[in-house]
Amino acid sequence: MRETTGGCHCGKVQFRVRFSDPPELLDCDCSVCTKTAYLHLITARADFTLERGHDAMTDYRWGSGTAQHLFCATCGIKSFYVPLSHPDAVSVNWRALEGVEDVQPRIRRFDGRTPGKTTAERMGDLVE
Numbered sequence: 001m002r003e004t005t006g007g008c009h010c011g012k013v014q015f016r017v018r019f020s021d022p023p024e025l026l027d028c029d030c031s032v033c034t035k036t037a038y039l040h041l042i043t044a045r046a047d048f049t050l051e052r053g054h055d056a057m058t059d060y061r062w063g064s065g066t067a068q069h070l071f072c073a074t075c076g077i078k079s080f081y082v083p084l085s086h087p088d089a090v091s092v093n094w095r096a097l098e099g100v101e102d103v104q105p106r107i108r109r110f111d112g113r114t115p116g117k118t119t120a121e122r123m124g125d126l127v128e
Contacts, residue, residue, distance in 0.1 A: 001020065001021070002019055002103070003018045003019075003099050004078055004098055004099055005099075006080075006092060006093075008053070008072035008074075008077035009072070010022070010074045010088045011058055011110060012052070012074055013052070013057060013072045014051045014052045014053060014116070015050045015053075015080060016049045016051055017048050017049075017080075017088050017090075017106070018043070018047040018048075019041055022105055022106075022110050023127070024105065024108055024111075025041055025094050025106070026085075026091075026123075027040075027108065027114040028040060028112040029109070029110070029111060030113055032111075034055060035066050038078065039095055039107070040083070040092075040110070041070045041094050041097075041105075042086050042090075043090050043091075045090055048080070051078070053072065057071060057072060058073045060118070067081065067082065067087075069081045070082075077096065077126045079096035080093065085112070085119045086095070086119065106126055108124060108126050109123075109124030109127060
């Protein structure tokens with residue numbers, strides 16, 4: 001396991017996360033993830049600690065309202081959130097992490113556009 005920190009652009013939201021090395025990231029093709037270039041590191045809640053910024057965030061919910069998209073209210077960055085596909089976990093944006101330049105993640109395609117599929121059915125191939 002590795003541990004690192006991450007957060008938003010202005011620094012008001014900061015967190016610590018643990019992950020396996022190499023991590024497997026999900027590249028979701030839903031409209032929100034595509035427009036924000038979000039790369040998902042799905043982690044257990046026990047491996048995620050919000051160190052500061054709970055009061056600096058706002059949320060956005062759409063569709064079923066299950067996914068809790070959390071944004072820094074100052075700079076607008078979504079560095080982590082609670083995803084529809086993994087409601088008991090935390091999805092950390094790989095691009096919001098510090099000190100992971102030497103890590104070579106595996107990236108798996110994730111079908112976020114097709115309604116009615118289970119999470120297992122949404123998992124696609126590894127990107128070469």
